Amino acid sequence: MLNALRTLGEKAATTGALVTALGRHAIRQGRPPSYRNRPPLRIAIDLSPAMLPAPSGLGRYITLLAGALIAEDTGNDYTLLLAKSGACPITTGRARARRLRFPVTILERLAGPPRIEVATGPIDLFHCQLGFTPPFIYGPLVVTIHDILPLLRPEAFRGDFPALLRAHATTLAKAATLVITGSHSAAREITRVLPVSDDRVRVIPHAPDPRFQEACPPEKRAAMRAALRLAGPYVLALGTVSLHKNHARLVRGFAAIAREVPHTLVIAGRPDTGWDEVTRAIQETGLSNRVCLLGFTPDEHLPALVAEADLLAQPSLYEGFGLPVLDAMAAGIPVACSNASAIPEVAGAAAEYFDPQDLCSIADALRLVLTDADRHEALRHAGRAHAAGFTWEKTARLTAKVYVEAALLHRN
Known part of the structure; x- marks a missing residue:
């Protein structure tokens, strides 16, 4: 055919x-x-x-x-x-x-x-x-x-x-x-x-999806947290849990700084080829109470899920574009992301980059954005301005x- x-x-x-x-x-x-x-x-x-x-x-x-x-x-x-x-x-x-x-x-x-x-x-x-x-x-x-x-x-x-x-x-x-x-x-x-x-x-x-550029009202944020059972501050990773999304290394990089920050790592995406590696990484790092695997997340909750995050982490080894980066920036959420494939082309100078295959590099980027208030604020403003150029x-x-x-x- x-x-x-x-x-x-x-x-x-x-x-x-x-x-x-x-x-x-x-x-x-x-x-x-x-x-x-x-x-x-x-x-x-x-x-x-x-x-x-x-x-x-x-x-x-x-x-x-x-x-x-x-x-x-x-x-x-x-x-x-x-x-x-x-x-x-x-x-x-x-x-x-x-x-x-x-x-x-x-x-x-x-x-x-x-x-x-x-x-x-x-x-x-x-x-x-x-x-x-x-x-x-x-x-x-x-x-x-x-x-x-x-x-x-x-x-x-x-x-x-x-x-x-x-x-x-x-x-x-x-x-x-x-x-x-x-x-x-x-x-x-x-x-x-x-x-x-x-x-x-x-x-x-x-x-970016225009929904991420709009202010997310408190009632939607509260409804999302209740529906997904999320409490406290969190780092968010969006995308199907496939091997190339590199979530397992993100878990291990987050484990290196877990004692330094109060955040949970939230991974939102349907299970795929990377799911077993992620669950193994969670078990081996002892982070079962600090990593939340949401699986497929209803579209209605995504704007609030992004808006409530303190940081979006995009650890992919390969992306044709990397839309979650722009969505987070449009929402005023700082981004720490991989320096591989198309992601630097999309994120420009408005993100904190790391080597997606180096656990120390991942940990350093997460630590910097989560603990340095000035860097966090600078990325928030730079990201929003950068995303405004894409319509x-x-x-x-x-x-x-x-x-x-x-x-x-x-x-x-």
């Missing part, structure tokens, strides 16, 4: 009016395509990742992006492709919402694989993410690839998932007109491992430009 994502060489009939002579000239000269004198693009976005029972970062990304595109990009028309069941996670506004229901009628099945337009209506471009691609896409295709960690470290994942993802990612990379990713670090890995050239990748940073409105505007560029490139 993945091989049917796009028939190479086929041109979508609906794109015939997209390119003007000016647009063709601009591409030949290497300049950005013209945004004037063209009909609106009919863009379909796959919103199904946001409709899973426990949406991941992919669902959150596409929800915030789609909402911002509908609000900001009034020059194009949007269709949101929804899962077969479940409520649409955003207010659609002027956008259309369509359900993905295949197969269709008997006559359509006899005629061949149904096009995506059966669900969306006529479109000029489709945008999806790696791992959530409906079949039978023809015409311009924009794909967001956040990271390719399972291809870089397959031993950190269960079963044949890395092999399946490699086949899927290879097909998508070949089919995509343009690829979007959130960091230059991720872009380098994508072009090194997948069959996509540098000139087909566009780096567009993500942004979903900006991300949406840059993404809309990629849509126009992809449509023009495909036509030419």
Whole structure:
């Protein structure tokens, strides 16, 4: 089915009016395509990742992006492709919402694989993410690839998932007109491992969830603490408990300073490949009463959970972006984080860095931020100012430009 994502060489009939002579000239000269004198693009976005029972970062990304595109990009028309069941996670506004229901009628099945337009209506471009691609896409295709960690470290994942993802990612990379990713670090890995050239990748940073930028009222903070049974000050680590998230080393680094601070270490994320290592680290350090494993945390509690933390720790060995860093900064929470992969690119000069493989380095960073009031306050202010430079409105505007560029490139 993945091989049917796009028939190479086929041109979508609906794109015939997209390119003007000016647009063709601009591409030949290497300049950005013209945004004037063209009909609106009919863009379909796959919103199904946001409709899973426990949406991941992919669902959150596409929800915030789609909402911002509908609000900001009034020059194009949007269709949101929804899962077969479940409520649409955003207010659609002027956008259309369509359900993905295949197969269709008997006559359509006899005629061949149904096009995506059966669900969306006529479109000029489709945008999806790696791992959530409906079949039978023809015409311009924009794909967001956040990271390719399972291809870089397959031993950190269960079963044949890395092999399946490699086949899927290879097909998508070949089919995509343009690829979007959130960091230059991720872009380098994508072009090194997948069959996509540098000139087909566009780096567009993500942004904090607006909920983290708003003041969290006392009643929500109290409700969160009661629901999650949290008392006293704590250091927070957010993210699926996978091996690459490096939570076990964080536990051991925290153990080195546990007697110096009153804090609990709170790890919020669903259990995954790193869970056994984390529980072993807790047992070996004797910190069962100082480390709280929350498991999956309901989305409704996340803003208060972040707002109540004294420090966000991000110890990952690899991130395609590292959104919890920006979310914490937006909320005015100091960040101590790994100096690996994309994280320095995202956090800039507004975080306390450590070597994620060095326990002493982790402990020193935690100790400094938790015990030095001046450093704590400086990071709080620097982080908030830094996060203010990332907005979903900006991300949406840059993404809309990629849509126009992809449509023009495909036509030419």
